[in-house]
Amino acid sequence: MTGGRLAGKVAVVVGAGQTPGATIGNGRATALLFAREDAQVLLVDRDEASATETQRLILDEGGQAEVHRADIATDDGPAAVVAAALDAFGRIDVLHNNVGIGAGDGPPHHLTDEAFDRILDVNLRATWRVCREAVPTLRKARGAIVNVSSLAAIASAGNLTAYKISKAGVNALTQNLALTNAKHGVRANAIMPGFIDTPMAVDAPARALGVERADYAGRRADHVPLGRQGTAWDVAHAALFLASDEARFVTGVVLAVDGGQSALVG
Numbered sequence: 001m002t003g004g005r006l007a008g009k010v011a012v013v014v015g016a017g018q019t020p021g022a023t024i025g026n027g028r029a030t031a032l033l034f035a036r037e038d039a040q041v042l043l044v045d046r047d048e049a050s051a052t053e054t055q056r057l058i059l060d061e062g063g064q065a066e067v068h069r070a071d072i073a074t075d076d077g078p079a080a081v082v083a084a085a086l087d088a089f090g091r092i093d094v095l096h097n098n099v100g101i102g103a104g105d106g107p108p109h110h111l112t113d114e115a116f117d118r119i120l121d122v123n124l125r126a127t128w129r130v131c132r133e134a135v136p137t138l139r140k141a142r143g144a145i146v147n148v149s150s151l152a153a154i155a156s157a158g159n160l161t162a163y164k165i166s167k168a169g170v171n172a173l174t175q176n177l178a179l180t181n182a183k184h185g186v187r188a189n190a191i192m193p194g195f196i197d198t199p200m201a202v203d204a205p206a207r208a209l210g211v212e213r214a215d216y217a218g219r220r221a222d223h224v225p226l227g228r229q230g231t232a233w234d235v236a237h238a239a240l241f242l243a244s245d246e247a248r249f250v251t252g253v254v255l256a257v258d259g260g261q262s263a264l265v266g
Helices: 026-036 049-060 076-090 115-142 161-185 198-207 213-222 234-241 262-264
Strands: 010-014 042-046 064-069 094-097 144-148 186-193 254-257
Touching: 010 026, 010 064, 010 076, 026 042, 026 049, 026 064, 026 076, 026 094, 026 213, 026 234, 042 049, 042 076, 064 076, 076 115, 094 115, 094 234, 115 161, 144 161, 161 186, 161 254, 186 234, 198 213, 254 262
Parallel strands: 010 042, 010 094, 042 064, 094 144, 144 186, 186 254
Antiparallel strands: none
16 A cells, blocks of 8 residues: 555554444544555554454555554553554654543533543543653654544533533643644644534433434534534544645644534634
8 A cells, every 4th residue: 555645654543442333433433544545553542442443444454553552541651652653663653632531521510520530631631641742753753743622622512511621621732732843843733523423422422311313413413504413534534634744834723623513603
C-alpha cells in the first residue's frame, strides 16, 4: 500500500476500540481510515479485545497496526503510550485523542465529587498528559495533534455538567498546544462532533432509557439542521484532513462536525 494521504506517517489513535453496538465508533473508524491512507497505526484502548478487533479489520485490508492496552487516566499510562509507539514504529507523526466518558454526570447541584473528578481525569487531564508526553517526538517529526472534543463544549448539554466542562477544556488545551508548538512545526486542532450515530452515543443511552434504538436515534436527528445524524466516518474524514499535509496551514482550529447544529447555537 503506497501513495495514501498519510503515507510514511505513524499515527497513534487513543480510543481505537469501541463499545458494542449497531454502528461503528469514532475511534475505530478513524483508525481504519488512517490505515487505508497508508499510516502505520498504534491502536490504544483500555479494552484490549476491542482494539484487537480494530487491528483485525485493518490487517484484513492489508494495513499495518499494533495494539497497546492502556488506561491513559493512570499515572504511567500516557508515557507508556508514547513508549509503545516509539518501540513499534520509531516515531510519531500524528496523535489522535478520542476519549470521552460521562458516567455519573448530572446537573451541578447533584453531581458528586467522585463523578466530576473521574470525568475530568479521563476527558481532559489524561488527554493533556498524553499530549505532553508526545510533544517532544512530535516536534522531531513536525507532526500533528487531533483531539476529539464535543459540541457540548459550546452548546446546551442538558445535565452533562462535567462532560461539558471537560470538553470545553479540550478546546482550550488544543489552542494552547497550537500556539506553544507552532514554532516547532507541530499543529494542533480539535473536532467537535455533534449528534453522531455511534454505539456510545445511541445504543448505550437507548438501553439505559429502555427505548428502541431507532426511536432514540430519530429524536437526535430531529435536532440537526441537515435532518440526520452524522456517522463516525464523518468524524474520521475530518480527522484525516487535519492530520494530513493538506492541512499544513491549519492549526488552533476547533472544527464542528455537526450538520449545522453549531450554527443554531450561534
